[in-house]
Amino acid sequence: MNAQYPRVAGYVIGIGSNIDPEANVPRILDALLRHFGHLSMSRILRTQPVDMASAREFFNLAVxxxxxxxxxxxxxxxxxxxxxxxxxxxxxxxxxxxRVADLDILFALDPGEPLPALAQVDGVYFQPVVADIYGLLGLPVTAGGVAGVTIRLGEVSAGEVPATIHRDGRTGQIVVVEQRP
Structure with missing residues (x-):
């Protein structure tokens, strides 16, 4: 896997929420769209808390x-x-x-630089969603596994499968282009 090279520069960000994640993950994505205009998003997976005493499931994803x-x-x-x-x-x-919101920069992508192998991605809960991101970027990785959780982003839904999300600069509407596995 680390022999592949990205075509564009940017960052992979891991996102998690276990306080009202159905409402807060869309808020996180909306805030990122306000800053960047578009992003590529993995499936949203339900995960159990790791290294913390909590009964609340997380929604985890990568963008x-x-x-x-x-x-x-x-x-x-x-x-x-x-x-x-x-x-x-x-x-x-x-x-x-x-936490209501947890955003971690997992790693930077630079053209010509090798990608981190999925096994090197911090947090086992982030490995399948980073595989989704690699797939969206056209790299030969298949995450497989379960379908993601569906959330509402304004008038549209996302989260079940990897997708590219844009904010229309004219209307402010969010546009989701799903990428079926």
Missing amino acids: FVETQIAPAALKNICNGIECALGRDRGDPSRALKD
Whole structure:
């Protein structure tokens, strides 16, 4: 897998929510669309909490945003989205608590640089959704497995299968182009 090279520069971001994820994942995606205009999105998977005492299931997914901004600027955007949705970034035990929004930069993609192997992706719950992103980028990876969770993004649905999502600059409407496996 690491012999493949991406054609575009950008970042793969891991997203999770286990506090009202049906409402908060669409809010996270909407905020990212406001910043970047379009993104590629994996399926949304239900996962059990890892390394935390909680009975709440997570919705986990990954997105690819095509951008050349610096990692620190992207981290500021991600942290801003988390805070706007109510996450307390100043709480030293926040990683052990339920969360409304969790956005982590998993890795950057640069043309000519090898891709991380899926086994190297931090968090076993992110490996199948990163495989979805690789597939959307035209790389020969198949994630397989279960269908994702469907969410509403304005007037459209997404999440069951990998998709590319755009915000129409004229109307502000969200457009989803699903990529069937």
